[in-house]
Amino acid sequence: MDQPSNSIARTLALICTKAAKPAMEVYGEDFTPGQKADRSPVTEADRRAEMVILEMLNRLFPGVPVMAEEQMSNGIGCNTSGDFFLVDPIDGTKEFIKKNGEFTINIGLIHERKPVAGCVYAPALGRIYLGGESAFAADLPPGAPFDPSVLTPIATRAPPTMGLTAVMSRSHFDPETQDFVDTHNIIEKISVGSSLKFCWLAEGRADVYPRFAPTMEWDTAAGHAVLNAAGGCLATPEGGNFLYAKEESRYLNGHFVGWARRPG
Structure with missing residues (x-):
């Protein structure tokens, strides 16, 4: 286009x-x-x-x-x-x-x-x-x-030195998410629904969004675009690229982490 x-x-x-x-x-x-x-x-x-x-x-x-x-x-x-x-x-x-x-x-x-x-x-x-x-x-x-x-x-913010603010799903919280919180320097957790989590990262209200519950490609594409444009990124938990057109999985997303700024 x-x-x-x-x-x-x-x-x-x-x-x-x-x-x-x-x-x-x-x-x-x-x-x-x-x-x-x-x-x-x-x-x-x-x-x-x-x-x-x-x-x-x-x-x-x-x-x-x-x-x-x-x-x-x-x-x-x-x-x-x-x-x-x-x-x-x-x-x-x-x-x-x-x-x-x-x-x-x-x-x-x-x-x-x-x-x-x-x-x-x-x-x-x-x-x-x-x-x-x-x-x-x-x-x-x-x-x-x-x-x-x-x-x-709008733009993402640099990670605060005192610790990170994480946005979480209001409807889905699982042991994997708790493990992520426990192993990262997260000092505040905010629950919010829908793709607003990407947007809160994008406008500097939070630093990380871990997601280990199922999502589909249409759930993430728009918010992912906003986050990328604001200076953030969406990656696999291992740090790999998060891609679309996953016909082999019937467009089911894998686990991901949204970052206001890419770590490292």
Whole structure:
């Protein structure tokens, strides 16, 4: 794709804000969540937001394949041999159901198995994050038009000498995560839902995000793009590259650690 990554990220931000409208309509209602075949929760917001995203991506980026979570749950994939988009219309469905605001709308562009542009929008919290060549964020209440002029550059922070702040999943904490905490200089743990964990690293609010519970590629692509653009990285626990288009694993991610700054 020949567009600059920052320009692509701004277009993805526009799409995310449009998808937020039906998501927030459902969020404001009394709704009953459903359940997918893998027993994970799903709401009407997932389906409605994904429809908006798919229509706009197909119109604004014709010919670029799209892998979207709800389509994948229905057995509809895409060609991942070249550039493609990864879409999670509602990341943090459990947070959406709890109505704690910590859910996000996510679109990431993959090029050569790495994320090169992405947007994460948390409409209930009124905060949007973009990553391309650079990383940006802005306060953006639901329903407000996206205005690129209000974007502010963000960057990760250097590791504090006194110790690290770790962001953790609000819904998943396991023995492997505890082992990681015990063997690193972590002095504070913060629980937050969805891909906001990547964004908190990206804007200098935390230093590390260990994840040893299962995730899918669409869960991480947008946040990974924002984190990379802000100066951070996502790596395997051994320090290897974290790649996408993992057809052999049906796009299931392995364990990873998000770092505000690459260690060493």
